[in-house]
Amino acid sequence: MADHQKRAAGEAAAELIQDGTVVGLGTGSTAVHFVQALARRRLDLTCVATSRATAELATRLGLRLAALDDVGRIDVTVDGADEIGPELALIKGGGGALLREKLVWQASARCIVIADAGKRVGCLGRFPLPIEVTPFGHRHTAARIAGVLEAAHLPTALRLRGDANKPFVTDNGNLIYDAALERIAAPAPLARALKAEAGVVEHGLFIGLAATALISTEAGIERL
Numbered sequence: 311m312a313d314h315q316k317r318a319a320g321e322a323a324a325e326l327i328q329d330g331t332v333v334g335l336g337t338g339s340t341a342v343h344f345v346q347a348l349a350r351r352r353l354d355l356t357c358v359a360t361s362r363a364t365a366e367l368a369t370r371l372g373l374r375l376a377a378l379d380d381v382g383r384i385d386v387t388v389d390g391a392d393e394i395g396p397e398l399a400l401i402k403g404g405g406g407a408l409l410r411e412k413l414v415w416q417a418s419a420r421c422i423v424i425a426d427a428g429k430r431v432g433c434l435g436r437f438p439l440p441i442e443v444t445p446f447g448h449r450h451t452a453a454r455i456a457g458v459l460e461a462a463h464l465p466t467a468l469r470l471r472g473d474a475n476k477p478f479v480t481d482n483g484n485l486i487y488d489a490a491l492e493r494i495a496a497p498a499p500l501a502r503a504l505k506a507e508a509g510v511v512e513h514g515l516f517i518g519l520a521a522t523a524l525i526s527t528e529a530g531i532e533r534l
């Protein structure tokens with residue numbers, strides 16, 4: 311999707327941030343625009359990054375960073391998404407930062423998701439669901455995940471690094487399986503079933519966390 315739509319969403323979100331607040335910084339190409347626009351505002355902020363990549367960008371741009379455990383709570387987090395479904399249920403983790411993202415989102419009083427219009431779907435699942443697992447026993451965990459998923463699913467694939475035929479490793483030292491489900495009719499029971507697996511560290515279903523969505527369309531920013 312056109313980068314200018316991502317930029318417009320990021321800039322619109324940056325305008326909502328108030329001076330003196332604690333802000334969670336998302337990960338991904340849309341979140342990059344938010345971080346850049348936020349830095350340009352030169353507010354007095356404390357920021358918590360959801361990935362090493364975002365932390366590096368924020369540091370380079372002069373934003374003050376704190377560790378999640380060094381702040382009492384986060385006032386507002388702004389982050390992208392891979393899919394935005396009904397009731398602002400989301401799939402996240404395309405960039406591999408889902409665990410830190412969810413930890414930061416859960417610590418936030420308010421979460422704003424920013425995206426281009428192409429991310430809106432009537433039913434989640436077209437985007438493969440990222441599932442972060444421990445490296446120990448990950449093939450057994452993958453087999454158990456396959457058992458949890460609905461019968462009609464497509465293969466669950468170990469995510470590889472783009473530049474090599476080696477597994478992608480998250481900032482937390484874990485691996486990711488991407489589950490091509492096509493259609494997630496009931497996200498909440500699936501989320502619970504996945505979390506019940508010992509090898510599953512986190513999954514990319516973000517349910518009941520986003521309060522607001524800023525969707526960038528050719529006609530302007532739509533607020534949900």
Ligand SMILES: O=C(CO)[C@H](O)[C@H](O)COP(=O)(O)O
Pocket residue numbers: 336337338339340341389390391392401402403404405406407408411
């Ligand atoms: O969840 C994420 C990273 O883990 C991203 O927010 C998601 O992948 C969207 O990325 P982009 O803005 O590049 O489309």
